[in-house]
Amino acid sequence: MKSDMSRRFRTRVITNIMYSTVITCLVEVFLVTNLSMLGNYALKAGRDTSFLAMFANAGSLVTIVYVLIGIVMFAITFLLMQEKSIRYIDRISAAMQNISEGDLNTTVEVIGDDEFSGMAANLNKMVEDIRELMDKERESERTKNELITNVAHDLRTPLTSIIGYLELLSGPAQMSPEMQKKYIDITYTKA
Numbered sequence: 001m002k003s004d005m006s007r008r009f010r011t012r013v014i015t016n017i018m019y020s021t022v023i024t025c026l027v028e029v030f031l032v033t034n035l036s037m038l039g040n041y042a043l044k045a046g047r048d049t050s051f052l053a054m055f056a057n058a059g060s061l062v063t064i065v066y067v068l069i070g071i072v073m074f075a076i077t078f079l080l081m082q083e084k085s086i087r088y089i090d091r092i093s094a095a096m097q098n099i100s101e102g103d104l105n106t107t108v109e110v111i112g113d114d115e116f117s118g119m120a121a122n123l124n125k126m127v128e129d130i131r132e133l134m135d136k137e138r139e140s141e142r143t144k145n146e147l148i149t150n151v152a153h154d155l156r157t158p159l160t161s162i163i164g165y166l167e168l169l170s171g172p173a174q175m176s177p178e179m180q181k182k183y184i185d186i187t188y189t190k191a
Helices: 002-044 051-058 060-100 115-170 177-190
Strands: none
Touching: 002 060, 060 115, 115 177
């Protein structure tokens, strides 16, 4: 799956480069053809000092300018074609920042079926898994606290009565041996 996503991304980038190259070539052909025609027209019309006539006679300088224009056109076209992907990456990055700061209610909209949508889906799954783990941890902590409370109560109740009977037995009042035996038997029973 990972290599398939990488392959699709490379294919998309190469396709965008090809589109950018075609658009750049068309713009350059348009510029060269029109400027050459206009320059030749200016020469034939007798306007040798015209700006356009300069392009008709310039040769390599004009070619360099055309190449530079072509590079700029290519870069602009390519960036415009990648704008959507760049914005999507920015949204994923912002969501990751929010999640890293503890906002586990952040989700990323899954758009398309490419490597970035796969990354967004995996990020959403990871957040959901973390939320579930935290909920289980909270439930475990609550259960543990209830158990401790119940055990403490279960221990405290018989101990209270045992302590009461032992205080009676050790108190200053004299008891008959039968009464002492009765309280000792009750204490053993409570224990």
